[in-house]
Amino acid sequence: MPTPRRSSFRISIVAAFAILLALFGCHRNRFPDVPAGYREYAYVSNAGSNTVTVLDLVYLRQDRTLQVGTDPTKMAVNPTRNEVYVANAQSGTISVINADANRVVATIAVRHRPSFITVEPTGHRAYVANYGSNSVSIVDLDLRREVSVAGAGEQPVQVHISPDGRTLVVTNHGSNSVSVFDLIPYSAGSPASASVTHLRSTFSGCPGAADTVILPDSSKAFVACSAGHQVMALGLAAAPGSWAAKQNPSLTADRMLALLDVGKMPVHLAMKPDGGEIFVSNFDSDSFSEIATWTNEVGGTYSIGNKPVRGIVSRDNSTLWVANSGADSIGLYSIDDGKLAGSVRTGSSPDALAFSADEHLLLVADTHSGDIAVIRTEGKQGPALFTILPAGISPNDIVVKALREK
Template sequence: MPTPHPYSFRFVTLAAFGLLSLSGCRRSSFPDVPVGYREYAYISNGGSNTVTVLDLVYLRQDRTLQVGANPTNLAVNPARNEIYVANAQSGTISVIDAEVNRVVATILVHRQPSFITVDPTGHRAYVANYGSNSVSVLDLDRRREVSVAGAGEQPVQARISPDGRTLVVTNHGSGSVSLFDVTPYDSTKPSSGATLHLRSTSSGCQGASDTVILPDSSKAFVACSAGHQVMAVGLAAAPGSWAAKQNPSLTTDRMLALLDVGKTPVHLAMKPDGGEIFVSNFDSDSFSEIATWTNEVGGTYAIGNRPAQGIVSGDNSMLWISNQGADSIGLYSIDDGKLAGSVRTGSGPGVLAFSEDQHLLLAADTHSGDVAVIRTAGKQGPALFTILPAGISPNSIAIKAIHKK
């Protein structure tokens, strides 16, 4: 199973932050929520074989769920109240019912599942099996694996395109990207979408890892984490589509460019409008800015010590980057093109996630085993609000809001 780049951590005490009582109190001076509204953050803890559930309305720990061994990644079902956990050492997927916050099923897959993604319909999921060089297709209605496709060596991530037509799999060991045709799910034919067909493979991306796909499903960008590049890949347009009619060459996949960025690019953060991508360069303490329309690097800028992951606000104006080595999150104003400050966290912040209304930003602190909860707006600007407990080595965050009528 792949392990994160060897980060350097330092211990910080939580007392200095003036934490809220873990018994929980209703967050004050926050936007009101409707009666019956619930929102939870799910944090997979790779070192304790658990998922921590945090209540984001009352800002407290809700419970801890036992899952499989070495959970590495979480996915949210967009159509139903379920969360999925990839358990690398167990070779399984745990299904969490978000209505009751219980593990309700376990799906057997293959060796060392490292990543799970759910299609836009919520009926299918795809699992990258790092240890068996394969991708599993899951039927989420029947909660079982329905087919398996071969991938490259050590597939570390699988992402479905927004239009549901293409599955992009990054093969860390072989330094390649596999593109699969996906048959869209048809409710009148429940077996549709159960088989993957390999469409093309692009090589030359050393340590292929994180991927983003443009909102219009026209391109994928892949971090080549064992080098200093990002690969841009043009995804085949649907036959008969406007794009295909305008340019028949767009009906095939194309490797468009290998873009030089900083050392060890480990994560890609895309603006919601798809116009730019921001690359966290872990070993050069910087991030790079890529224009997706022209496939060009606009610049590389210092941000902090060991940047691990970025996230962009919904209005496309602000980039937040976790600095593993500095126990902080750096802020970059995209509109102004300059650094806008930093916010302290716990020790070794890694993965980031916004609450549904984006008034809160959560950072999983890998070394201190907790989650920093940051207010994104306030009289004095962004600031640490509290820190909530998680487990050992938290490595993924999923957010689920439940709206009761």
Template sequence: MPTPRRFQLSSRCLAVAAIALLAACSGCRRNGFPDVPAGYHEFAYVSNGGSNTVTVLDLVYLRQDRTLRVGDGPTGLAVNPVRNEVYVVNTKSDSVSVIDAETNLVVATIPVHRQPYFISVDDTGHRAYVANSGSNTVSVIDLDQRREIALAGTGEQPGLARISPDNRTLLVTNRGSGSVSIYDVAPYEKSPADRTHILHFRSTFNGCPGATDAVILPDSSKAFVACSGGHQVMAVSLAAAPGSWNAKQNPSLLTDHLLTLLDVGDTPVNLALKPDGGEIFVSNFDSDSISEIDTWNNQVGWTQAIGNKPTHGIVSRDNSSLWVSNFGADSLSLYSIDDGRVASSVHTGSEPDALAFSADEHLLLAADAHSGDVSVIRTQDKTGPTLFTILPAGSMPNAIVTKAFKLKP
């Protein structure tokens, strides 16, 4: 039987020159990981755009589980919150692959439209939304039936489709037209009589060049969009539900409206939202900086240096720590939100990009785009965060998600 992760240290820890210092530090000790119950499984899924595969990493035993052949040019990944499935967008095959996380096999392929890039799953686990960049459309997928059930037009080159937490609003960022499209989403029905009204166009906002990443606040009241072709973030107030307390108090909240454009650094490419929704941290790729946005007041609090070419950020569940991948420095920066400073830096593989936490957040995973592997950072240790090991992936890994579940023994 293989050795669980709390007792195992990959031999690659000694094979990578950047980890040589770990041999002399206490960060390489093999204890400190929490125990897991019988039947517990946890995997990371990495889309490898250059090898048309998804790498599955076992996060209990810290090893590569297998490599799955999917469609061509896989990009976006999403996890179903209520069933053990993972979805892979195949940009060059115009499809979505469905992975059964219990068997780690591809069990279905769902056709969509030209050059899909991103997939968002609602919190019911019944529907997914895919932005089709090459056809200027967004697809609605019924995940029970595993097929497309609705299609709507968007702006030019949509890159991201984000469903709101209340499942009422779909926001699409249109990179080519520098705009944002917003849709009403009909409530889920097992067998809808009229699928043409699942998505209803609501509004559009221009003036956001290179619109890419977007976040929606936990209460579904606002959206913030990175205008990557410039140096701003767009803030939009999202329409309140008819009959809601907010709408009754202020009828103007029944419509979407532009709040402001916020000046940040050059080429904002990623927005990391605190779980409590109070702040957003912007990765400014060409300014080597991050900016903090106060979501309550719609203001930029500060912009400060972080590292070379920051591309992705992720905030801990307790809202205290921000991790940022420095694409140009082969490192991750740990920013202490409570202290307002950069607390630490950890070396990684070459060109770290996408980030994901393990379920208990004892591990942080970074997909290294150039070296084709995944850096595994131990986030909680007496000496501070350390690079624990590096696991192999495929060519040009570009996205990573994790899925944890428990099965009966």
């Protein structure tokens, strides 16, 4: 339950923005213009109400609420078609949302307690981590069905595809390990059931293995060991016959590179788009750590706020935004200057973060207050809270999809 102080703060904020919208209308006043026929939506999964809230980011208003399965968790956007996918943990299903019509058009059965979904770059296949069945589902998105299952470690929580499409990295929270699979990149006519060829390697010694990032060149993966105070750095096998493999044959095998000491309970990794640095949210240390990916070294650990839970880096690699769930705020760190650059107030217990397509807006899911804080990332006075939009109960993930009307 929110405290009286938080409740009164939220009521005041909502009332203030209701007056603002009445004065200036619902359109993104003083924001960059968008071309005719342009639409952009944010999709918010609400674990406590079994719904997805659809927000119109052009007119900054709630578009509609969609009923999905029970306990929706993570979502994914198809990069080549106008679809969004929702993993429903308690239902053991994936909901398919048509982004043109903003309605649920299919439900795909997978295994027990799906916790994470990712879509390959061609948009034809998805991979689902099934926390309750120690497996990964391979889903054919053209046929809208599960076509194969691969065994993983205990309680897999995330699956990630390397940018070159050759590798699938699975983090196993229960067995404190990471599984690495070979993938066959999609080609027309190839069966999706054969996309995972075999388990290539397994790495133990990562307590509470959780969040993962893979470098843009597919050479390394970094895994947050959330039940401890380290990040595992892994070298991913180079393609046989590649320049790297010819220069150094040992690079054709996956290998442990380092266990890097960070703060307590590292829960999230935010990577610069250029892949040069990773920022680790250390939940129990009220800090973040900065990792240089080229040298696999921790450059430093810095205070950021109370209970940092998630981070995101701007497209120009200049700014880190961190959700401080215990402080009801977003902390800003200037990467270029190497110092804190301020904070922005949000609703209660901010968590998931997502930029709008043009990055003029940062969307923040406020888990306890059940709403989305919309922050202007640029302005005369710097970043500031612009409005708060309603979501459902316990929002836990946000994805954004932009599309053009035909």
